[in-house]
Amino acid sequence: MSLKEILPGRLGFGTAPLGNMFRAIPDEEAHATVEAAWSHGIRFYDTAPFYGAGLAETRLGEVLATKPRDTYVLSTKVGRVVLDEHETAARDLGEKGGLFEHGNPNKMVHEWTAEATERSVEDSLKRLGTDRLDMVWVHDIAQDFHGDEWLGKFEEARTGAFRVLSRLRDEGVIKAWGLGVNRTEPIELTLALDEPRPDGFLLAGRYTLLDHEHALTRLLPMAQAQNVDMVVGGPYSSGILAGGTHFEYRKAPAGIIERVDRLKALTARHGVSIKAAALQFSLAHPAAAAVIPGATRPSRIAEDTAALTETIPAAFWTDLRAAGLVGESAPLPDNA
Template identity: 70%
Template sequence: MGIRSFLPGRLGFGSAPLGNMYRAIPEEEALATVETAWNEGIRYFDTAPFYGAGLSEIRLGQVLGSKPRDEFVLSTKVGRLISDETEDPADRDLGEKGGLFEHGRPNKIVYDYSADGTHRSIDDSLKRLNTDRLDFVWVHDISQDFWGDRWLEAFDQARTGAFPILQDLRDQGVIKGWGLGVNRVEPIELTLGLQEAQPDGSVLAGRYTLLDHERALQRLMPTAAEQGVDIVIGGPYNSGVTAGGTHFEYQQASPAIVDKVKRITALAEQHGVSVKAAALQFSLAHPAAAVAIPGSSHPSHVAEDLAAVNEPIPAAFWTALRENELIAPNAPVPTE
């Protein structure tokens, strides 16, 4: 098990913003961002049907469809089908994520974690992505932030539907690996405890970050490392608040989060460190973390991410974070 042997580096491209997350991104800007990522050497791209009701996959496919398929790694997600019917994107029930993709395509989004739905989702994604194969497939959002108290029902639907299909595809060599794509720790922990399911990795968004890592650090990350199940770090900037933005977990950051970022920023300035670099490198420092996939919506952001992952950070900075109780005392840091 594990996916890191297939990954071409420790920095990938998260394409949720290409689905017009938060704003209507001009087509030329979106395509230029993907092209820049390619030109800068990024070769792992992650997407999902949910991102703008297929818009992210379509835009990604427009660029990657002209690239040599053997030179990049591609992942998408299952659990939602994109219908030809239309609806008002602003009225979609997105749980805690509100109107996240209200600027996306108007196509109706239908939840479906069944075996048939999984096959259909993959077939549809291949067409939108303009490709003949996928490398990794993640089961999307079987977690509390979308399902609330009913999340275990959604998990059970995926356990009996999507899980065995993806495991069979992996065993047949059709895909290289599978797992979950979620914003909560508990579904991945539950999957790691199943006897019949053997995921190769999972995308964990926003839960092993500079601002929020205690729960994942306690059990999930050590168990994943022990079992050889690699964690893809999604949302390393927690929706942008540690990269100069104002959002935390898809909403306006609370005063407590803003204050925490200010405290981290003050220490970063004292040590000549950018907060973006600190956030990205912290998430990657754990042995279970295989790759980070920050989202990019503008060509300049790609260069910033590459600079952040390579920026030298003195050990004294991490010591200061620990002394000020801004990171867990037992959290791995890059210099150790």
Template identity: 75%
Template sequence: MRLASILPDRIGFGTAPLGNMFRAVPDGEARATLRAAWDQGIRYYDTAPFYGAGLAELRLGELLARQPSDTYALSTKVGRVVFDEREDPGAREHELGEKEGLFEHGRRLTMVTEYTAEATERSLDDSLKRLGTDRIDIVWVHDIAQDFHGDTWLQKFDEARTGAFRVLTRLRDDGVIKAWGIGTNRVEPIELALELEEPQPDGFLLAGRYTLLDHERALQRLLPTAQEQGLGMVVGGPYSSGVLAGGEHFEYRPASTEVRDKVRRIREIADRHGVGMKAAALQFSLAHPVACAVVPGATRPSRITEDIAAAREEIPAAFWHDLRAAGLVSPFAPLPDGA
């Protein structure tokens, strides 16, 4: 499995919150959080131009510029090109679609969504400059899905297939990058990519769709196919936009009553067994054999400590048995330690 051989550990750091997602994160707080991640041994970092119009990449670059480039693994994404000019507010509304407001506190620069070969190469060049590094290990093709593109998502997918996919395959084959794949919040474009004879991805980053709260769709076809093909998965959004970790958001918006009720039921079982919700969430996502790593995000140093402790927490098998008996996890979902 190519991804597993690239990633240095099973827990990484997702930088979306450092693009000022939902709130303006002070520079000092962002630096302290990244410093805490490095000091506590995290060596895989995932970012994207979309996160604050390059802000997350710039902040991550400050950390990585001080580290030897062979001591960490780095992934970023293509599909959006950031221009150094003030944005058109109308264009921003169209770009965000149902995700409007995610990065309203980020840099107010124009971003254009494009998956052509030319845009892919420009995006990577720009990312290298913002990150202050000479290499990127993994590149994800970002958000070629209905949640961002509506009914035109298949057209965008086809644009990526003839553009970004082919550029990234060439860069991988030439040794410029180590792997590429799809990075989305939806399973459909990944399933479609796995049906292609060529170009073939090495894996995918699936955000929010293989979590303790929401995993049924991924288990139906995507993960069995990926396992057959020997592909790897990085799990993004393991806390389901925060609602599994005490937050109020699910799918980047206020959680519904139904979602909050399911979280409450999971928490009741967790409390009965003395299990932390973060531990349950991270370890569930990592239990699938396709999962190579999980990349929770954070904006405070204390959260890094919590995430690392959660990944190592001992969870009794009885907890997983009770979740299964209550119908809160799929009967087809692998559970930690074969519980």
């Protein structure tokens, strides 16, 4: 089943910030944000054990437990098993060190074997307080977390998580599975395999206004040829496109800030919000099934839903292309 057949709409909610990414968020604020997403009609929620060592799953589950299970789509990820014991040393998160330093203190085992995958799914069901998942992503088997060792992690997942999730899909336990990563190469490698076959993928930060050329050259043509859909994660590039200061989960470098300033000048000239430009650009590619910005404040949800339907003049997209701020082969919205 394709992701476009499963997903209830083009706007979902990404819960990484609810794991206390960058800052400690009160439970009340996290719950209010999920409730705001619900009240604005969002019915696709994505989470992961990694987000605050189970914190985001727990917070999301506490709200969704009050909603009819058949009315929303839920996805989580495998690759980290959250333990009861607490971490005493600094977490080794590759390029993402310190990302969830305000989350739960529990240790996490980074493992993609069959046994770890089955345990991860069971643990997520408990934290989420639900009896089933709709989609499961194989999380972070890529260079940003594992450097030169990423191919070994990929092979562990290929012979473990991929096969377990394929079986669960074939048995009807889940509707779909795929990869949830911040790099294109693991997805390309998966699409080149004879088996097992993913239904889609969650690509974070690699199909945005600030970074899309690499995905356009190889990954997305492969995905289209195989009818594999994409969920776009991180459409605001870790926040820099939504008024924040982070890019790639770290303080934005000068070159990125300069590019964002050019984008802001262009949106101001056309009376367009930069959030609207970011979301609508990411969704313009034919492979894109949904986009899942994250948030920690209820007011952000209203901004996201408004951005999705904001009218953007065709002249904006024309000028965006002329300024070299999007790739020549990047699809633009239909009105461009």
